[in-house]
Amino acid sequence: QVQLQQWGAGLLKPSETLSLTCAVYAGSFSGYFWSWIRQPPGKGLEWIGDINHSGSTNYNPSLKGRVTISVDTSKNHFSLKLTSVTAADTAVYYCARVGGYYLIDNWGQGTLVPVSS
Amino acid sequence: DIQMTQSPSSLSASVGDRVTITCRASQSISSYLNWYQQKPGKAPNLLIYGASTLQSGVPSRFSGSGSGTDFTLTISSLQPEDFATYYCQQGYSAPTTFGQGTKLEIK
Numbered sequence: 001q002v003q004l005q006q007w008g009a010g011l012l013k014p015s016e017t018l019s020l021t022c023a024v025y026a027g028s029f030s031g032y033f034w035s036w037i038r039q040p041p042g043k044g045l046e047w048i049g050d051i052n053h054s055g056s057t058n059y060n061p062s063l064k065g066r067v068t069i070s071v072d073t074s075k076n077h078f079s080l081k082l083t084s085v086t087a088a089d090t091a092v093y094y095c096a097r098v099g100g101y102y103l104i105d106n107w108g109q110g111t112l113v114p115v116s117s
Numbered sequence: 118d119i120q121m122t123q124s125p126s127s128l129s130a131s132v133g134d135r136v137t138i139t140c141r142a143s144q145s146i147s148s149y150l151n152w153y154q155q156k157p158g159k160a161p162n163l164l165i166y167g168a169s170t171l172q173s174g175v176p177s178r179f180s181g182s183g184s185g186t187d188f189t190l191t192i193s194s195l196q197p198e199d200f201a202t203y204y205c206q207q208g209y210s211a212p213t214t215f216g217q218g219t220k221l222e223i224k
Contacts, residue, residue, distance in 0.1 A: 045161065045204060045215040060212045062118075094160055101167045102208025103151045107160035 002027030006095045006108035008080075012115045018082040022095030022108050029053050029076045033098040036069060036080045038091040039110075046091075050098055051078055085115045119143050119207050123216035129224040134195045138219045140188045140205035149209035152181055152190045155218075156201045164203075165190065195221075 008020030022034070035050035049059035051069045059067050068081045082089060095108040120143035130136050140150065148168040153161035163172045165181035168188055178193045192199055200223050205216040 047213045102213045103166040
């Protein structure tokens with residue numbers, strides 16, 4: 001049973017960089033895309049981007065070049081960096097595994113990242 | 118981006134009721150439609166993928182149908198643990214997008 005465990009800094013100030021990492025346990029790292037998704041408090045889900053084991057990435061254009069997703073296959077980790085955060089980036093951030101149909105069948109526990117001065 | 122619109126946004130129902138939630142895509146997405154259930158403070162849980170295929174371990178009272186632009190999620194007989202928020206998601210083209218959610222509450 002695949003498990004995703006994520007960690008990273010909590011409270012941020014505007015203009016800082018959000019950094020999160022997700023570890024994948026007990027499952028194949030290759031053959032899937034690995035995604036970051038966020039959910040502002042009380043709101044819906046927004047896809048941020050994804051990466052595969054080869055490092056091929058896709059990003060949501062709405063984040064206008066502020067996002068970088070990277071992978072460390074030696075540790076079965078993948079990471080998210082989001083620069084120049086504002087209060088609008090306050091959300092629970094999830095890492096997740098993506099399969100065919102772009103189904104998301106495994107999720108991390110989520111990390112609340114508030115952005116406030 | 119493909120816009121996903123769910124209806125209703127909220128719904129009150131009783132245990133044992135049959136419930137249907139609708140999801141409409143702004144353009145055809147074939148059968149690239151997935152449904153999730155989310156409970157407060159938890160990550161979403163995949164229920165159905167490919168519009169109608171039940172994810173392993175999901176009770177058979179959940180079913181999905183549709184193709185093209187119009188899709189439905191049906192719960193045949195509501196159980197207490199089904200009161201949650203439900204999201205549809207299209208996987209047809211990047212960026213993948215989600216509906217705004219349907220909150221299912223106890224009447």
